[in-house]
Amino acid sequence: MAVARVVHTADRTLTGRQLASLLTPPPEGRFGYRELARAVREALLDGRVALRLRLPAERELATVLAVSRTTVTGAYDLLRESGYAHSRRGAGTWTALPEGQAPTALGAFHDDAGATIDLALAAPEAPAEELSAALAVAAAELPRYAGSQGYHPYGLPTLRAAVAARYTARGLPTRPEQILVTTGAQQALSLVLTLLGRAGDRVLAENPSYTNALDAMRSRMLRITPVPVTETGWDTGLVEAALRQTAPRLAYLIPDFHNPTGHLMPQEQRRDLARAARATGTWLVVDETLTDIALDVPAPLPFAAAAGGGDSEQIVSVGSLSKSCWGGLRVGWVRASSRVVTELARVRITADLSGSVLDQLVAVALMDRLDVILPKRVEELRLRREALASALARHVPDWRWTVPPGGMCLWIDLGRPAASALAARGLRHGVRVEGGARFGVDPGTHEHRLRLPYTLPVEVYEPAAERLAAALDGAPGRFADPALPDWVA
Numbered sequence: 001m002a003v004a005r006v007v008h009t010a011d012r013t014l015t016g017r018q019l020a021s022l023l024t025p026p027p028e029g030r031f032g033y034r035e036l037a038r039a040v041r042e043a044l045l046d047g048r049v050a051l052r053l054r055l056p057a058e059r060e061l062a063t064v065l066a067v068s069r070t071t072v073t074g075a076y077d078l079l080r081e082s083g084y085a086h087s088r089r090g091a092g093t094w095t096a097l098p099e100g101q102a103p104t105a106l107g108a109f110h111d112d113a114g115a116t117i118d119l120a121l122a123a124p125e126a127p128a129e130e131l132s133a134a135l136a137v138a139a140a141e142l143p144r145y146a147g148s149q150g151y152h153p154y155g156l157p158t159l160r161a162a163v164a165a166r167y168t169a170r171g172l173p174t175r176p177e178q179i180l181v182t183t184g185a186q187q188a189l190s191l192v193l194t195l196l197g198r199a200g201d202r203v204l205a206e207n208p209s210y211t212n213a214l215d216a217m218r219s220r221m222l223r224i225t226p227v228p229v230t231e232t233g234w235d236t237g238l239v240e241a242a243l244r245q246t247a248p249r250l251a252y253l254i255p256d257f258h259n260p261t262g263h264l265m266p267q268e269q270r271r272d273l274a275r276a277a278r279a280t281g282t283w284l285v286v287d288e289t290l291t292d293i294a295l296d297v298p299a300p301l302p303f304a305a306a307a308g309g310g311d312s313e314q315i316v317s318v319g320s321l322s323k324s325c326w327g328g329l330r331v332g333w334v335r336a337s338s339r340v341v342t343e344l345a346r347v348r349i350t351a352d353l354s355g356s357v358l359d360q361l362v363a364v365a366l367m368d369r370l371d372v373i374l375p376k377r378v379e380e381l382r383l384r385r386e387a388l389a390s391a392l393a394r395h396v397p398d399w400r401w402t403v404p405p406g407g408m409c410l411w412i413d414l415g416r417p418a419a420s421a422l423a424a425r426g427l428r429h430g431v432r433v434e435g436g437a438r439f440g441v442d443p444g445t446h447e448h449r450l451r452l453p454y455t456l457p458v459e460v461y462e463p464a465a466e467r468l469a470a471a472l473d474g475a476p477g478r479f480a481d482p483a484l485p486d487w488v489a
Contacts, residue, residue, distance in 0.1 A: 012225070012245050013092075014049070016056040016064035018238060022048040022228065031067050033074030040075065041084050044095055044445065045417060047207035048228040051442040055085065055093045097444045116427070117464045120434040121489045122259070122408040122453035124381070126326035127373050134365035141361050151354040153345045155181020155333070159360045162367045163319075163333050172305040177338040180345055183355050185289045185320035185332035190216050191344050191351070192316050192334060193250070196283050197222050202248035204239075208411075208439035208446055210259045210287065211488050213252055222250070226441035231402065233263040240276040247280045256300050257290040260439050260451040261411045262404020264297065267306050274307030274315065284315045289332075292324040292374055295382050296405040304335075316340065321363055323408065324374060327489065331355070331363040381408065384454040384461070391465035392452075396472060409453045411436075417447035418472075425471040431464050434488055451488075 023039040025031065031039070043049040055061070058072040065072075076093050079085035083098030145156075154160065160176040167174035182188040197203060199221035205214060207226035217224055225246050227239045243251070253273070255265035277284045286303040294300070304312040320332030334344055366373065385403070388410060392399055400413040414422070419435030426433050436449025454461075 012050070012242065013054040014056055016060040018241070019043075019049070019056055019061060020064045021235070022230070031065055031071060031075075033071045033078065036065070036067070036071060036075035037078035037082075037084075040079060040095075041082070044084060044097075045447055046228075046230070046449075047226065047440050047442075047445045048230050049095055050207065050226040050228075051095050051097060051445075053095045054091075055095065057092070097442065115430055117431045117456070117460055117467065119452050119456070119464060120432050120487075122451070122455055123322065123327045123489045124377065124408070124455040126328065127376065130366065130369050130373050131326065131362075134362045134369065137365040138358060138361035141364075142358060145357050145361075150357055152181075152357065152360075153349050153354050154341070155179065155355065156357065156360040156364070159331075159364050159367075160333075162364050163335070166367065166370075167302060167335060170299070170302055170305070172302040172335075174335060175338070178335055178341060180334045180336075180341045180348065181355055181360060182332045182334060182348065183352060184322060184327075184330045185287065185318050186212055186216070187348075187351070188318045188320070188332045188334045189213055189252075189285065189287070191347050192285055192318065193217060193220050193222065195340075195343055195347050196285075196316075197250055201250070202246050204242055204246070204248040204251035204282070205441055206234075206253060206258065207441040208260055208436060208449075209252070209441065210254060211438045213287065214439075214441060217252070224441050229258055229261050229263060233258075233261075234265055234269055234273075236269050236272050239273055243276050243280045243282060248282050250283045250285055251277055252285045252287065253303070254287045254290070255303055256288055257293055257404060257407030259287075259290060259407065260409050260436075260449075262402070262407045262409060264300060264405050267301070270303055270306035271308070274303075274312065278314060282314070286315060286317045288317055288319045289323055290407050291319065292370075293378065293381065293408060294406040295378055295385065302335075313337065321366060324370065324377065325363075325366050329359055329363060329366075331359055381454060384456065384458055385410070387458040388452060388454040388461045388465075391461040392468075395465040395469040408455050409451050412450040412452055414448050414450060419447050419450055422450070422468070422471055425474070426468060429467040429471040431467040431471070433468070438488055 022043045024042060026035040058069050058076065062069040062072045076085060080087060084096060085093050086096050087093045159181050160179040163179045164174040164176045182191065193216055197220055201222055202225055203217050203222045204225045204227060206229045208229065225242055225248055227242050255270060257264055274284065288302065292299060302317060304315045304317060307315055317335040321329055398415055401410045420437060423433050423435045433450050433452065436446030436451065437444060439451060440446045
């Protein structure tokens with residue numbers, strides 16, 4: 001079923017300095033009108049500049065860029081002619097996309113991928129030895145719960161206590177009453193959006209961002225205000241300006257090894273954004289599912305710990321064991337005030353009453369073994385990251401990426417807007433990839449990007465890179481189009 005396109009009310013204006021900071025200057029250093037139009041178009045497709053955003057006045061931008069007003073006028077004319085801008089008399093020039101762009105549809109789900117290498121799901125396999133041990137512990141514990149009705153809408157008390165203790169050990173004092181156990185982080189986010197948001201409310205989201213989170217916002221008819229995450233990470237000034245100008249009800253952030261770019265938000269930016277969100281009365285919904293996947297740096301503190309004091313009151317954190325242990329376990333959580341947790345539990349009861357007791361007992365046992373599980377997982381992912389990067393460097397040397405300090409993906413720059421076509425040809429060559437458009441707030445953006453996870457065994461990446469190179473070259477495909485799941489994790 002196709003995801004409905006979200007239309008944003010165009011009520012934000014970029015200043016000349018803000019736009020200039022988002023543009024890639026030409027090699028000669030000075031913009032001509034064609035180079036300026038190209039730079040704005042690339043910033044739009046890369047998600048640095050949002051759709052339905054008013055561009056600076058021609059005279060203002062000319063002054064900032066030290067070019068003639070005629071240069072800016074010519075650039076805006078080119079953008080309008082090519083469909084990347086439109087104007088309204090007396091209202092200025094607004095960013096747009098050419099006609100024909102549409103969101104990606106979600107296809108039928110099938111489990112059997114056959115001989116196709118699936119590079120769309122950023123999810124590692126379970127730690128087999130530790131999972132077996134945890135299952136044995138859970139089986140021994142289960143009889144204690146079998147005599148009860150089996151419903152625990154807040155989560156098993158032992159698991160709530162274990163999650164709270166882990167937050168406390170990581171620098172954020174937390175009581176069990178502040179934890180709601182959910183069926184994975186996706187349910188946790190959905191419950192938060194349902195409780196705190198209403199149809200038509202604004203939610204600020206990074207661009208690009210986790211596609212399933214964006215879809216959850218769209219399905220609740222929230223109006224998404226995008227803020228860019230670029231090659232250098234977050235621009236605090238732009239985020240704060242978006243908060244002031246739109247006063248969103250919610251803001252969804254992935255500060256820890258951002259999905260899909262892999263960036264890690266510095267501590268000072270966390271403090272600044274928490275303070276700015278509090279000033280506008282915005283709830284910060286912080287996705288920390290990748291916190292434990294710290295490959296080259298120490299694991300970061302919880303976001304709410306950086307905020308401190310009153311600035312943390314409107315911060316709701318979401319986490320899970322899907323990345324650190326196994327997605328098949330379907331155990332996640334929300335950390336918030338006890339009052340918010342109580343309200344979330346009421347919402348949760350309408351969805352599924354309670355989570356699986358057995359899965360939660362397994363989760364408790366796995367959390368007791370995280371000090372063993374995480375070092376192995378981190379070392380394994382380092383090796384897989386190197387294997388993927390090396391294979392890509394050999395077979396597609398023109399592609400570019402920044403090695404992330406953590407997380408599970410490379411955010412590839414193809415150098416041209418070819419991701420959708422490459423993804424379609426890739427299936428015929430036996431490799432499934434997701435183009436960057438799936439991670440954009442607006443359809444059609446990030447078309448020059450691919451998200452490639454390094455969560456598969458090391459030996460997979462050489463043939464995967466070979467197939468991608470063949471697809472890129474347009475060689476005849478050796479595989480029939482498989483019935484693969486058209487979804488992302």
